[in-house]
Amino acid sequence: MTFGEQPAYLRVAGDLRKKIVNGSLPPHTRLPSQARIREEYGVSDTVALEARKVLMAEGLVEGRSGSGTYVRERPVPRPIARSGYRPAGGATPFRQEQADGEVRGTWESSSEQAEASGAVAERLDIRAGDRVMCTKYVFREAGEAMMLSTSWEPLAVTGRTPVMLPEEGPLGGMGVVERMAAIDVVVDNVTEEVGARPGLAEELQALGGVPGHVVLVVQRTYYASGRPVETADVVIPADRYRVAYHLPVK
Amino acid sequence: MTFGEQPAYLRVAGDLRKKIVNGSLPPHTRLPSQARIREEYGVSDTVALEARKVLMAEGLVEGRSGSGTYVRERPVPRPIARSGYRPAGGATPFRQEQADGEVRGTWESSSEQAEASGAVAERLDIRAGDRVMCTKYVFREAGEAMMLSTSWEPLAVTGRTPVMLPEEGPLGGMGVVERMAAIDVVVDNVTEEVGARPGLAEELQALGGVPGHVVLVVQRTYYASGRPVETADVVIPADRYRVAYHLPVK
DNA sequence: TCGAATTTGTGCGTATGTATC
């Protein structure tokens, strides 16, 4: 069926895309079902399916099983404030947000001991294989996952103290800075390195995204007197959020 | 074939991904052909194809028609320091880097007057259509483009002053802070919002990337006494660089 | 230089499971 131009599924996807961006198919409307696409464009089931997949990978539409394929709202990515640490009310990234009065969030977490991998060991300035407490978080906003985080703390710092488990005890969920303060470790510095890459299927499934979507990855490390005491990888869907810093000059 | 767990194509993709990240399938090696995947995992052609597509969308592998599917090289992205402003020696992002003794860079630029678009006007807190000086930069490291930047300055601030053109006159190329200081505008704050998206074909051509690569976009705005005096979009290839911040806590 | 084999990319038809309406 081709005579020198682009594949059929790209042609169909392109036509539907045009209707979406020019407003002829506004957000929340259903686009033609696979069967109707097949008829309207005179293509096979596979082509119709593949065309829908292209638009889904671009984040323009979202398939709801049993219901239809719907045009997504294209949110302007919202900034997530990360300008250092704010003492008021706690210190997880979420608590920062809540202090801004902009986000109402919840989170789940699970911790387990592990041995530091080479990369983590380097970031924590310990030896690979040293014991660390590894905690995985899922942060939700209005019930929707918006951020994944994996943190590592050297057990050489927190081991055999009340704050060994980040989310348990009286200081559970209070954030790194307070928890460390409780064991007389004064956190005074933090570095954040922001990168980006295509999200892994596993991550995007948790974040409600689609394979191929871009995620921001923040590698954050807290320091006390020059020694790293916690490091974390924060994974954020880039189509919905930006990472915002506010810095003084000079 | 399913009995309650994840789809077959994700299982296959997951297994191949594991072999890639743990080094059992190092960069530049070919992964099993579709036919071999079909045999080895006991799945159909469709599943093998779909699994390869997942890995391609994740940027882990790249398909070469007629040849095979190859594991991509994943360079460790290097940090670009952006921790506020450092007075020593100048103030373009590059000069910051040079102060660190890590990068030797050159840059080109071209300026022209323009009318502020709605988005730029909002960032500069002016009216859409107001005159601005728009300057485009290409930063190179060792001759290779590593960063694109487009900056906007309200002519209401710099117009009819010696620093109207960022890269000319005695303060040419000296950076926003010094140039503004020369006309008694004291820059005291900066916000940076880091986002990410697939690079545009035009950008990736300038940066020497391939279509589909991810770029980081930093929206930076300088403020003087609460008034925006410059804003810029900085585009950075995410496979080669990260954006690094260093912040005090408390 | 030629040609055969391999491999990816695209496309078709169909079947089944499952969620939604």
Add this chain to the structure above:
DNA sequence: GGATACATACGCACAAATTCG
């Protein structure tokens, strides 16, 4: 319950690019 629609899966076919003898 029945109809609709998406998601996954199987098997097949062919074109274009590449590889290799």
